[in-house]
Amino acid sequence: MKTTGIVRNTDSLGRIVIPKELRSGMEMSVGDPVEILVEEDVIVLRKYQPAGACLVTGEVLVENKEFAPGLTLSLTGARILLQELQNKKANLGSTKKE
Template identity: 55%
Template sequence: MKSTGIIRNVDGLGRIVLPKDLRKQYGITPDTPLEIMTDSDCIVLRKYRPAGCCEFCGDVADDVVIFHGKPICGACRKALAMM
């Protein structure tokens, strides 16, 4: 893991603030669900994506295919083909 050099305190309710630069870099908005995991002595935050979730639109569809390691739904494949 790479250190950002940013230090934040946990408030009385257990919250921390993610710096704006990191939120922007990783596309985290107020509606972005984050998955909380642990790895030995680390707490890891990751954007939550349910299984079968399209990489582009975020929809969970039955017609998802994996392209270069990324799940893509039929609607997004059609939109890409029109470009």
């Protein structure tokens, strides 16, 4: 775990505000669920990702496939990922030729 140097106080209801920079970096939007974990004396907050959810689209479908631990994709997510990889490969190829 890395430190951010950001300190926040809890309010009277025990709430804290997660700074916008951190929410943006984690691609968190208003209303996104957050999972709370406790590891010994550390509280961990992370963007909630339901089991079986597509890593790309967030879809939770019976048809989703787990390709590796932590890499679950829907058909749509797999297509998006494949397209992104093909685009990256094409961009790398054109950069090497220049």
